[in-house]
Amino acid sequence: MAGSQETSDVHDLRSALARLREHPGHLLETDHPVDPIAELAGVYKRVGAGGTVERPTRTGPAMIFNNVEGFEDARVLVGLMADRDRVGLLLEASPRELTQRMARAVKDAISPVEVGPAKALCQQVVHRADDPGFDLRKLLPAPTNTEQDAGPYFCLGLVLSSDPEGKKGTDVTIHRLCVQNKDELTIFFAPGWHIDAFRKIAEGQGKPLAVSVNMGLDPAIHIGACFEAPTTPYGYDELAIAGGLRGRPVELVDCVTQPEKSIAAAEVVIEGEILPDVRAAEDQNTHTGHAMPEFPGYNGPANPALPVLKVTAVTTRTDPILQTLVGPGEEHVSLAGIPTEASIYNACEAAMPGFVTEVFAHRSGGGKFLAIMKVRKTNAFDDGRVRQAALVAFGVYSELKNVIMVDEDVDVFDTDDVLWAMQTRMQGNRDVIAIPGVSGHVLDPSQTPGYDPTLPAKGTTSKTIYDATAPYHLRDEFERAHFHEVDPHPYAPDLFPEPDGGQGGGPDGDGDGRTDSGRDSSQTRVKRSHHD
Template sequence: MDFSTMEQPFPAFIDFPPINDLRSALARLQQVPGQLLHTDHPVDPHGELAGVYKRVGAGGTVKRPTRLGPAMMFNHIKGYPDSRVLVGVMASRERVALLLDTTPDRLAERMGEAIEKAIDPVVVPREQAPCQEIVHRAEDPGFDLRTLLPAPTNTDEDAGPFFCLGLVLGSDPEEGHADVTIHRLCVQGRDRLSIFFAPDRHIDKFRQKAEAAGKPLPVTINMGLDPAILIGSCFEAPTTPLGYDELKIAGGLRGRPVELVEAVSIGQKAIARAEVVIEGEILPHERLREDINTDSGRAMPEFPGYTGPANPSLPVIRVTAVTMRRQAILQTLVGPGEEHTNLAGIPTEASIRNAVERAMPGLLKNVYAHTAGGGKLLAVLQVAKRRPGDEGRQRQAALIALAVYRELKNVILVDEDVDPFDSDDVLWAMQTRYQGDVDTIFVPGVPGHVLDPSQVPEYSPSIAARGLTCKTIFDCTAPWHLRERFERAKFRDVDPHPFAPELFPQARS
């Protein structure tokens, strides 16, 4: 189902029950044909499950052949008779829009409004927290993460099984404010996980403070969540500075607070309606080689489409308990897939949109954090020049975008008659409204993303250190003084429904 041409949100939204957790989100998807696929065919979580979804619906920067398809529930996991695994809930922009009560082209606007209408989370009693219906404590006989939860491997060369959609909740040990972020978590033993932090992540700053005091940092890892929580957690500074609790954004999206509950084994909170919660402590002064159990030399597939090297020294989480709902659903993603694009990219779009609108109201019409950059490295900005004085302001908008989102690498500017979500249209603009020597702006030697394999000194002597990059603006907008030469061919706007009702089932009102 294509929502991209709709002027208003999908009309059936008014008939859908509200979403407050993963199960209510799945119930909504179940009502829309083609959005959720169940399979009872046995699947191995090690390599096979991700291999299946690569073909069914992963998309993104996954090596072809792949496609955009439905979310998929695997009901029969080999070696785990009581488990089921869900993948791809947010692996299409249309599905995200359906789950957030909007249309695909208005997702950035919807997310931007949620920041302005943020609602603080609340704590509920344990009897109101489904995530603690079943409790497994690490001291229990036979406790073993490796047999309790079917953490998948994406490829046969992964460092180990990974929890790929674990939302880590931690608190500043000095100030007390909380933060949530999704991190790479590798299962290393019966009660041990390694955790990878990209530079400047807030929970890593909390860990550093705790470690400096010689203390562990208590955290919960929350899995199987309302999509609003996951996507709201992916905002970054400066939109959500240190001390800002991203759970407030999910509250703004849903119009009610996210419910938290006190953990059962540590002094931390968990998301009350999560499917699975792992409780534990990040240990001070303890490090672990990521591939210690496999010696594969590789970590796991990441958003740029590559499997990066295993990290030689990562912080360690000692697990103290696992709590879960009855018939819990373990949620995962395929690392380079479209799901990552939407998780990372839509908050990026909202941050850019809000910042540019504050600086230059009315100039920016829309923004797309393109899937080719995993929602992080490439953004397409659609701008509207209205007067001669607007010439050049589109480049200022691009500079604002680069400032708002530090991991953004390339920005493509297009006019309002170009669809930013249609790559063919964007590339058409680049071929006909762009001259490389006058429409390319370079910003060298600034921080990028450490998972981009080109951002290393070995790639270019201009790169002084790993993680630095040259950022580029491609101005594919028509010059204002030549705008009449760049008018697109004017076709008659005809209602196609009478001619092709099977393709256009609803006549345009």
């Protein structure tokens, strides 16, 4: 696979889709009509959402819906990164090596560059909010995930903004954006997000904060934007990580109506400003009491007072593709989890080189709550370093809730193997360590004083280390039974079409040791020109 400094032929969303078309089973295109309100997500729940989505669901292809009801020329893409195998194809790494690939990109970061109007593909079509008849709701088919959603959402809107005081540069973050009327969105900020700090500075000055919302991007941009502090501290421009992944800088252009930048190759850009001292209920139009299903798998409560983003323009490429995701699906696991893995891996490598060899942010925690870490013990002192590594992980990623530590002979990507280690190499009274009263994540419904009255506030939790490693002095008693290595190809050629040379299996890409046999390999070709 290419190194992090090799220029890739994937440079925007369309080139990413072109790559997937070369790999059967990873992209399904349909002309069957679909309603963006609940139906589109309902279809993808069955086709390929995965993650913490209500069962039945599965790992499957990304989907392009070419016939979105109520939108004559709109296309919607969902699930681009809802499969670890597919992320590997798009980022040029094996599924098992994505952690290290992302870890190198942080070290090899390349800052974005500004380019002129000639390269502003995102501005091939411009809709100004002050034009008669402008209505965001008729321009872009923002979907809802469920019938209880507060409203239509842009779920993969990468918000770009800059420090109003000019001290901390530019930041990019994916935010929950609910469409409220023809030119207004509400925007949700989790505690500590850097663009919210920019907003508060501007609001303190009585000024709006200029932003661009960028959608339909090179997947390297979206996944690079999901790193968090301390890996990317306040003032760090995460677009530089995408530059490190691709070996070339992300290109930015001046917005049409705002003193801000947008991503030149984006399919869709919403330009606007976050208004000072203006708040709105997230479900003001529906009164459902719910926001949308988030990564833990629950419909969270609608926020009664969120900042308001006033839209001043929508700019697009010709025949644009609107990109979305299913909130609790496997795509969130990829977007949040792989940067989590890389952050933990880099921090542990700096603290104790060579000790932590693999990290997997498991789908059951949405890529945020659960990490499985493999360690290499070489002496008795390493028994203590196991728990030290877990503490490093908690320190580098504040939203992490549980860590399972395993030995070198356990496959971190195979849930059954991890659970086996927990059953045979762990005693609850000595190997489970709870750390109470630590900051966590507000979207976990168990992290509330109502669930646990000892918690001081919502988003505070007890963090847990599960040490499922064998004690070093007893290592011989915990050696697994070894089988004779045989090439299975002659005996089962349909299952093993190529001799594996006795190498054994690696992760298949779905993160739990399953095969791809359930993936739909069909591809319905679109019938009209897309000007791609």
